[in-house]
Amino acid sequence: MxxxxxxxxxxxxxxxxxxxxxxxxxxxxxxxxxxxxxxxxxxxxxxxxxxxxxxxxxxxxxxxxxxxxxxxxxxxxxxxxxxxxxxxxxxxxxxxxxxxxxxxxxxxxxxxxxxxxxxxxxxxxxxxxxxxxxxxxxxxxxxxxxxxxxxxxxxxxxxxxxxxxxxxxxxxxxxxxxAGLPWDAAAHDRILVDLLGERPPGGGQPEKLAAAAARVRAALGDPTASLDSQPKLLRSLHRAGVLVESTSRWELAEHQHPAIDPLLEYKKLARLLSANGWAWLDEWVAGGRFRPVFVPGGVVTGRWASSGGGALQLPRQLREAVRADPGWKLVVADVAQLEPRVLAAMSSDTALAAAARGRDLYAGIVESGAVPSRQQAKIALLGAMYGATTGESGRLMPRLRRAYPRAMGLVDDAARTGEDGGVVSTWLGRTSPPPSEAWAAAQSQATEAEASGADETRARRWARDRGRFTRNFVVQGTAAEWALAWMADLRSRLHAMPPVVEDLAASRSGPVFARRPHLAFFLHDEVIVHAPASLADSAAQAVTDAAAAAGRLLFGDFPVDFLLDVHIADSALKG
Structure with missing residues (x-):
């Protein structure tokens, strides 16, 4: 005291x-x-x-x-x-x-x-x-x-x-x-060998990646096709009759051609090699720990960024390499539909909060009768928050506005403010940046008597883009505030637990955390706690209690649930 x-x-x-x-x-x-x-x-x-x-x-x-x-x-x-x-x-x-x-x-x-x-x-x-x-x-x-x-x-x-x-x-x-994230380098290497083939001495492509590349080139009928340069790959695809505008996975998957499946496989394997391959393992994992560099507030909405190690990603195929030390457990927890739940709370939309209470929010929307399927509920609500108001999402928006007028009204108002050149703020007061001088000049030029049709089209497009940004800013930024409150409360709860007395192999976590449960990783709506096995259940309960406390801290007694998926295991791989 x-x-x-x-x-x-x-x-x-x-x-x-x-x-x-x-x-x-x-x-x-x-x-x-x-x-x-x-x-x-x-x-x-x-x-x-x-x-x-x-x-x-x-x-x-x-x-x-x-x-x-x-x-x-x-x-x-x-x-x-x-x-x-x-x-x-x-x-x-x-x-x-x-x-x-x-x-x-x-x-x-x-x-x-x-x-x-x-x-x-x-x-x-x-x-x-x-x-x-x-x-x-x-x-x-x-x-x-x-x-x-x-x-x-x-x-x-x-x-x-x-x-x-x-x-x-x-x-x-x-x-x-x-503290670092416990990481089994040998397990990581086994995963890479299984997916990519043996590490080639002196660099170069591993066997399975090279085989996937050969299948793509054979299907394209172009033995010299460059698969790692988007402009060159697009030209090869166009020559083969695959008339895509980009090489994104989503656009490629819409086309039927023998080259598509091996190309998607190649891109997946190449991404693994470049982002988390052997070079990454050599640079970022040492002494059984991955120690990324997080940058709090590194994104304009308040979300964290990373300045090294790709901290804000944890590929599913590598989660098996995230392994607790002997005598310890990992408590892995993520929030289901964090941003829609935050939207319900900050807009005081009791109907949307009811859809989220104790269950999958999208299933709750279906049960309310707003839309007929979970996939449609997800498309519509994400479209409302991210500004995808055309196509399937746009068709479903009127239903959401009738069912959840407060929530939809909040993001619609934020969009209009952005389109008009205004700024918006999160629940606690982080404010979006004003529009650029170029944006303001384009809007002004479009109102001049001599403005061309191209000027007016550009101004409308830029206004809509800014509206999509401010529409999402208020929700994503407030979700980041909730996550900070969650982690801060959880940090205190974990530290309040008595340190274990048994000799545990966690000295690699440093002197502060060698005998205590502690936060080991954070990814927007997910945390990983490294806990002595004897305290794993208590740590898991602390994770859940901290989420409820964060909701009360920000939104008082508004009845919204922040539903968690929590599991205790030796690795971060979920079943």
């Missing part, structure tokens, strides 16, 4: 003399400073975390937290100034000009370093990668600026929740990299 006089915030930055921590009370008033050496910092942070449980404030989480984790120090909460600046700079909730004077805070995130790299707190002149300002006075000034912007905003409570969730995501991203 924190002491009565404990600081609410501890701001970490640098001065000419090294690292300095400034202690702030709940009102943001400074109550003291502590100069620290590189060797002092982890121990001092651990002591203050245990005694005071403050919220740590720093310029960029990777710059500070990665080294703390390597030293065995975990912090409960932080405020990441770089990520929060990006939200406040663009949020429609923030008073115009409130973030003025914040130069330098739009810098790229600190680049994660390998465990063997020099410590980030080495003060002996080692060059540090560029990032947002870390000078203590600048950090304090930006923190004050952000607190003021939130306080004067149109909805401080929502923004505070968003900033806390975004900052929690920054901690989680570093912890995911520190």
């Amino acid at each position: 924190p002491r009565p006089d404990a600081p609410s915030w501890i701001v970490v930055g640098r001065t000419d003399g090294g690292v300095v921590a400034a202690l702030l009370d709940a009102d943001g008033a400074e109550t003291g400073r502590h100069p620290l050496t590189a060797s002092d910092l982890p121990g001092w942070v651990a002591e203050r975390e245990a005694a005071d449980a403050p919220r740590w404030v720093w310029n960029d989480t990777p710059q500070w937290y990665a080294s703390l984790l390597r030293a065995g120090v975990r912090v409960g909460r932080c405020h990441d100034l770089r990520l929060c600046h990006a939200i406040l700079r663009s949020s429609a909730y923030v008073v115009r000009g409130a973030m003025r004077g914040a130069g330098g805070w739009d810098a790229a995130p600190f680049v994660a370093v390998a465990d063997s790299a020099p410590a980030l707190f080495d003060l002996d002149g080692a060059e540090r990668p560029a990032g947002p300002p870390d000078d203590l006075d600048e950090v304090l000034a930006e923190f004050a600026r952000q607190r003021g912007a939130v306080a004067s905003s149109a909805d401080p409570s929502r923004l505070r929740l968003l900033l806390a969730a975004e900052s929690a995501g920054a901690l989680i991203a570093e912890e995911l990299r520190a």
Whole structure:
């Protein structure tokens, strides 16, 4: 329990003399400073975390937290100034000009370093990668600026929740990299050999991939056809009478030709080799762990991105290689139809929420009588959220609007706002970027008396494109907020479990996670927890409880279920 006089915030930055921590009370008033050496910092942070449980404030989480984790120090909460600046700079909730004077805070995130790299707190002149300002006075000034912007905003409570969730995501991203995803390199190699053939010495195509290529060329009657260059492949297909406009799987599958099946097989195998083949295995898996580099808030909607390792994909054919350590289990959980459920909650559409209660949402839509089949329900609802309002989806839209007027009204309003050049915001206040100058110029030119038909057509097309973007922005962005709340709550629940005392082979997860259940992977609507076998059931329950808590945190008592598929196993491969 924190002491009565404990600081609410501890701001970490640098001065000419090294690292300095400034202690702030709940009102943001400074109550003291502590100069620290590189060797002092982890121990001092651990002591203050245990005694005071403050919220740590720093310029960029990777710059500070990665080294703390390597030293065995975990912090409960932080405020990441770089990520929060990006939200406040663009949020429609923030008073115009409130973030003025914040130069330098739009810098790229600190680049994660390998465990063997020099410590980030080495003060002996080692060059540090560029990032947002870390000078203590600048950090304090930006923190004050952000607190003021939130306080004067149109909805401080929502923004505070968003900033806390975004900052929690920054901690989680570093912890995911520190712990790593358990990965069996030998199993991965066996999968590649089974699907592609033996790894060819010195590079080149493995046998089964080369055989698939030969079948394609034979079917095309073109022994020199280039299969990895889309323009050249299109020319070969056209010469063979396959008149496609792209080489996408969906378009190829619509055509009947002897080359199609082997070409689809070739593309699948080539994708596996390039994205997760032996070169990927050599680069990204070491010591039984895959340690990707996540980038919280890397997508404009707030979704995470990756700057290395293809973190935001986990191909089904490789899930067998994701294997728990001896004495441990994997708890794999994903949310069924996350974005439609979020849409029901944020629009307060009780009919859509009822369709989702305790069951597959698309099946619930069919049972309501809105559409006759599950596939039609899926096509229609995804079309409503992603702007595919022509074809089959467009034909079904009137039925959805009658059955779920609040949900459809929300995305339709967001689309109209975008088409008119406006911005939209997520549930907690992340705001879409404004249209580009070129977009605005095209719309203006189309209204001129001398505008051509081509000008008007372009303006309408661009307006519809922007409408599709804003239509999805509000839903995808709010779903990302729910996922952050889910992970943040789950992270706390897992840490609250007592560490196991038995000797387990999880030291590869690092000193913080060697004896505790912990998050090991995240993919938009899926998490993987690595848990001691004795705590696997408790971890699975924590996953479910955290999902329910995230729904209450964002949407109060609105009756929407976030249905999870949770299973405990030795590998991440689902049956």
